[in-house]
Amino acid sequence: MGFSARDALSEFWASRISKLGVALIIVLFAISAYVLASYPLNFGTQYWNKPQYWADYPKGVPPTWTQSFSSVRRPEHMILTTDVSQKKTRGNMLIEFNINFDLRADMFPQFTSFSLYKLTFYDSPPIIHLTLTKPDGSKIEDLLVEAVPFPSSGQEPPYVKYAESPLRIYLPGSPAVRNSIADYLRTEYGSTLTPLEIRNMGIEQFMFGSPDESGAFTNVVEGTYNIRVQVEIFNEEDTVESVKFVVGGQAFGFMGTDTLGRDLSVGLLFGFPVALFIGFITSTLTTIVGSVLGIMSGYIGGRTDNLIQRISDILNNLPQLPILIFLVFILGQNIWNIIMVLVVFGWSGLTILIRSMVLQAKQEQFIEASIASGASARWIMARHIFPQVAPFVFTQMIFYTPAAILAEAALSFLGLGDPSLPTWGQILERGFQTGAIFLGYWWWIIPPGLLIVVTALCFVFIAQGLEPVVNPRLRRMR
Amino acid sequence: MMVLKIRDLYLYYQTLRGEVKAVEGVSLDIEAGEALGLVGESGCGKTSMSLGVTRLLPKNVSVYKGSIELEGKELMTLSNDKFRNEISWKKISMVFQGAMNSLNPVIKVGTQVAEPLRVHLDMDEKEAKAQVLEIFDNVGLPPETYDRYAHELSGGMKQRAVVAMALIMNPPFVILDEPTSALDVSIQAQTMNLLKRLKKERHIGMIFITHDIALSSDISDKMAVMYGGHIVEMGSAEQVILSPKHPYTQKLLASTPRLRSFSQPDFIPGAPPDLVNPPTGCNFHPRCHMAMDICRERDPPTCYPEEGQRVECWLYGDKDE
Numbered sequence: 001m002g003f004s005a006r007d008a009l010s011e012f013w014a015s016r017i018s019k020l021g022v023a024l025i026i027v028l029f030a031i032s033a034y035v036l037a038s039y040p041l042n043f044g045t046q047y048w049n050k051p052q053y054w055a056d057y058p059k060g061v062p063p064t065w066t067q068s069f070s071s072v073r074r075p076e077h078m079i080l081t082t083d084v085s086q087k088k089t090r091g092n093m094l095i096e097f098n099i100n101f102d103l104r105a106d107m108f109p110q111f112t113s114f115s116l117y118k119l120t121f122y123d124s125p126p127i128i129h130l131t132l133t134k135p136d137g138s139k140i141e142d143l144l145v146e147a148v149p150f151p152s153s154g155q156e157p158p159y160v161k162y163a164e165s166p167l168r169i170y171l172p173g174s175p176a177v178r179n180s181i182a183d184y185l186r187t188e189y190g191s192t193l194t195p196l197e198i199r200n201m202g203i204e205q206f207m208f209g210s211p212d213e214s215g216a217f218t219n220v221v222e223g224t225y226n227i228r229v230q231v232e233i234f235n236e237e238d239t240v241e242s243v244k245f246v247v248g249g250q251a252f253g254f255m256g257t258d259t260l261g262r263d264l265s266v267g268l269l270f271g272f273p274v275a276l277f278i279g280f281i282t283s284t285l286t287t288i289v290g291s292v293l294g295i296m297s298g299y300i301g302g303r304t305d306n307l308i309q310r311i312s313d314i315l316n317n318l319p320q321l322p323i324l325i326f327l328v329f330i331l332g333q334n335i336w337n338i339i340m341v342l343v344v345f346g347w348s349g350l351t352i353l354i355r356s357m358v359l360q361a362k363q364e365q366f367i368e369a370s371i372a373s374g375a376s377a378r379w380i381m382a383r384h385i386f387p388q389v390a391p392f393v394f395t396q397m398i399f400y401t402p403a404a405i406l407a408e409a410a411l412s413f414l415g416l417g418d419p420s421l422p423t424w425g426q427i428l429e430r431g432f433q434t435g436a437i438f439l440g441y442w443w444w445i446i447p448p449g450l451l452i453v454v455t456a457l458c459f460v461f462i463a464q465g466l467e468p469v470v471n472p473r474l475r476r477m478r
Numbered sequence: 479m480m481v482l483k484i485r486d487l488y489l490y491y492q493t494l495r496g497e498v499k500a501v502e503g504v505s506l507d508i509e510a511g512e513a514l515g516l517v518g519e520s521g522c523g524k525t526s527m528s529l530g531v532t533r534l535l536p537k538n539v540s541v542y543k544g545s546i547e548l549e550g551k552e553l554m555t556l557s558n559d560k561f562r563n564e565i566s567w568k569k570i571s572m573v574f575q576g577a578m579n580s581l582n583p584v585i586k587v588g589t590q591v592a593e594p595l596r597v598h599l600d601m602d603e604k605e606a607k608a609q610v611l612e613i614f615d616n617v618g619l620p621p622e623t624y625d626r627y628a629h630e631l632s633g634g635m636k637q638r639a640v641v642a643m644a645l646i647m648n649p650p651f652v653i654l655d656e657p658t659s660a661l662d663v664s665i666q667a668q669t670m671n672l673l674k675r676l677k678k679e680r681h682i683g684m685i686f687i688t689h690d691i692a693l694s695s696d697i698s699d700k701m702a703v704m705y706g707g708h709i710v711e712m713g714s715a716e717q718v719i720l721s722p723k724h725p726y727t728q729k730l731l732a733s734t735p736r737l738r739s740f741s742q743p744d745f746i747p748g749a750p751p752d753l754v755n756p757p758t759g760c761n762f763h764p765r766c767h768m769a770m771d772i773c774r775e776r777d778p779p780t781c782y783p784e785e786g787q788r789v790e791c792w793l794y795g796d797k798d799e
Contacts, residue, residue, distance in 0.1 A: 365579035366590070369643070372534055372574075373594040374566035383593070387584040 008469045018465020024458035032273035043270055044420045048262065055168070057261035058110045058248040062443050067251055075105035075220075077249025080227075083242035093236065095126075097229040097243045103135075104222045108204040110248035114144065114229075115166040118241035122157045124234040125150055128167075131230070132207060135223025140184045140207065144169060144177050158237070166244070172203050181206050191215070256443035259434050264427065268447055271424040275405050275455055278335070278423075282342045282404035287397040290347035291389065294354025295381050299362055309355065312348030320345050321410070328416045335418040342407055350396055354389055361388040391470040398463040402456030409452050424448035480550070481651050481683035482508040482531070487544035489523075489530045496754040497540055500526035502707040504544075508700075510650065513677055513684040515698030515715065517691050517730070521750050523707040524687045525575075528653045531685075532572055533561050549650060567594045571644040575656045577636040580643075581628035588624030591643045598647065613642045617672060634665040641672065651683045658693065670696055691734060695719050703727045706751045706761035713787030723789045725768045760792065768793060 080099045088094040125148035132140045151159040171177050178195035185191040209217035229243050255265035297308040331337040412425025431444040489501035500523045546553045574580045592606035617638045658666040688694050701718040703711045711724040722728045732744035748765035763773040779795035
């Protein structure tokens with residue numbers, strides 16, 4: 001006869017669907033805990049929405065694991081750093097760095113970039129020369145020549161530059177690079193391409209390719225490349241800490257990147273705790289407001305009842321999404337505003353249900369007995385009425401969690417998300433706006449969509465498992 | 479010592495059909511340690527009267543007047559808040575019809591019995607538990623009942639828990655509204671013995687509401703018979719049972735089947751009066767086998783045919799007055 005907490009638990013555990021739900025939610029929580037422990041809380045503003053941070057990442061490339069299904073070998077993303085230098089004298093004094101890398105692919109790298117860290121000089125500013133040597137031995141001399149600007153007046157030697165942020169040169173964007181490639185093509189192949197044409201065709205094919213019969217640079221020259229960085233200095237004590245050369249790959253990471261070069265796996269991971277946070281806070285607040293107002297409405301009755309019920313009728317009949325858009329637009333795109341608006345429009349349905357349950361419960365004799373014993377209305381509502389509706393409230397809370405997550409995703413998708421927190425909805429929205437669907441960037445659209453669905457489903461599973469606990473009619477006979 | 483003194487208590491309800499005159503001019507006295515058995519058929523105003531005394535009034539009450547004195551203190555002039563804080567359960571407690579429904583199924587029995595202590599005396603759970611266990615012992619419930627839920631108890635145990643709840647504040651006066659209905663006979667006997675013992679030990683004044691005259695006579699010192707919102711006859715239990723004066727009481731007693739007797743139980747023709755439009759004169763005259771002309775015209779007088787016996791009937795009154 002008795003239905004203890006243990007019975008409830010075993011009833012819940014008996015269904016396969018609740019086991020699945022619990023397993024899923026444990027995974028969700030584990031990932032969230034990991035993210036919270038390892039990511040800074042200001043991840044959104046500090047990293048995610050800062051294009052500079054993602055500059056050296058490839059733009060809009062698929063995950064690396066897609067390679068195993070593809071016949072075309074895409075070049076890997078390579079970040080090559082070295083601080084090993086030699087001092088040489090060739091006319092002038094030189095600091096020389098050598099970077100070697102292997103390129104084996106059927107596609108050209110997406111881009112190349114060069115960075116230099118912490119330059120210290122005493123007299124004239126140094127001049128940086130970059131030379132690329134292809135595996136077949138042909139060289140692009142002085143691919144890049146960059147003169148470090150003079151220190152501003154008033155500074156005393158030693159002059160330190162590029163200490164906080166490095167000197168970074170994006171090779172496809174540099175006119176000097178175009179010019180030297182044009183020179184290289186003229187002397188090596190007798191080609192007459194202008195620097196502008198070279199830019200439009202993409203400099204990578206000339207840096208990493210060789211011409212076929214028709215003269216087009218379509219073949220990737222495979223083998224070991226060498227980048228020589230020579231810093232021409234005018235004082236023996238001048239130093240360079242390190243240099244970096246990035247060969248932009250055509251595949252990246254576990255989840256690929258978006259068109260800003262952001263590593264989607266990182267953004268998707270950060271979405272876990274955000275989604276759970278929004279879901280839990282919203283559903284908790286909503287059920288608290290809904291059940292408190294519902295109990296008051298049902299138990300106190302009269303004018304209070306009328307007022308609460310009319311307000312919830314109005315809220316129920318307003319089209320929610322346009323109002324949500326309107327309010328978030330007015331109040332500002334802040335996560336708390338979004339939660340608040342979701343709560344304000346979420347409680348009314350629950351209130352109506354709870355009220356009808358309370359109307360029935362308050363007719364019971366133990367309520368009358370409690371009134372006779374002098375208990376106040378508040379006491380009765382808290383001690384006698386609430387326990388009657390508590391199981392229902394609890395399942396409603398779990399049911400409402402996915403609704404809140406989906407609502408936030410919908411708002412984000414409409415561009416009304418909190419910009420300081422990356423969410424799955426926002427990643428979807430960026431993808432959609434950039435035309436990821438038409439460009440075929442499936443890795444930008446499918447994973448966030450799936451994660452939203454799976455998270456919502458996980459709560460639905462748990463709520464389904466709880467139903468027979470709350471509603472004895474659904475219990476299986478054993 | 480007089481515990482409860484009611485004078486001319488009126489309680490009317492406003493309904494869509496009109497005003498229901500549920501209690502009309504009821505007066506009665508109860509001494510400390512005395513039980514008054516209040517009998518009458520359904521809808522005669524027994525429960526309304528007890529609600530009037532405990533002030534558990536429904537929202538549609540239109541008339542509520544008269545005088546209720548508890549231990550010499552007038553209750554009718556007290557504000558609702560004051561009544562709730564000082565009188566409810568501390569001075570007047572109640573055992574409701576059907577013990578089963580008086581216990582909240584989702585709260586532990588002990589917690590519920592302790593509720594008045596927590597509400598009125600602001601006791602913490604530990605103190606309250608000690609008191610509850612004491613009263614449980616008194617009513618014959620084992621201590622482990624404290625942590626049980628209502629559905630885990632038998633009918634008799636539930637009844638005891640409800641009685642324990644009524645007595646937890648040690649009130650001088652308790653209203654028992656059909657406390658034994660829906661119990662089987664052996665449990666009924668157990669409960670009655672318990673109530674009799676508690677009445678003696680604790681010296682509590684009681685109103686025992688029932689429609690079972692035999693049961694009522696078992697515990698009552700005094701008995702009152704109610705009909706159509708009036709107390710038509712009141713006296714000591716012996717007087718009312720052995721020499722009933724009012725025709726209604728006589729008929730009521732005659733309708734009770736007797737053990738080892740071949741006489742057919744009698745019945746009362748007609749139906750209880752409609753309290754929205756009560757008959758003129760005596761409420762009982764349409765069903766009365768001894769009705770006279772005057773009964774239809776004028777309200778019956780209050781007569782005292784015997785010492786301590788009060789009857790509202792023209793049979794004993796001076797018709798020429």
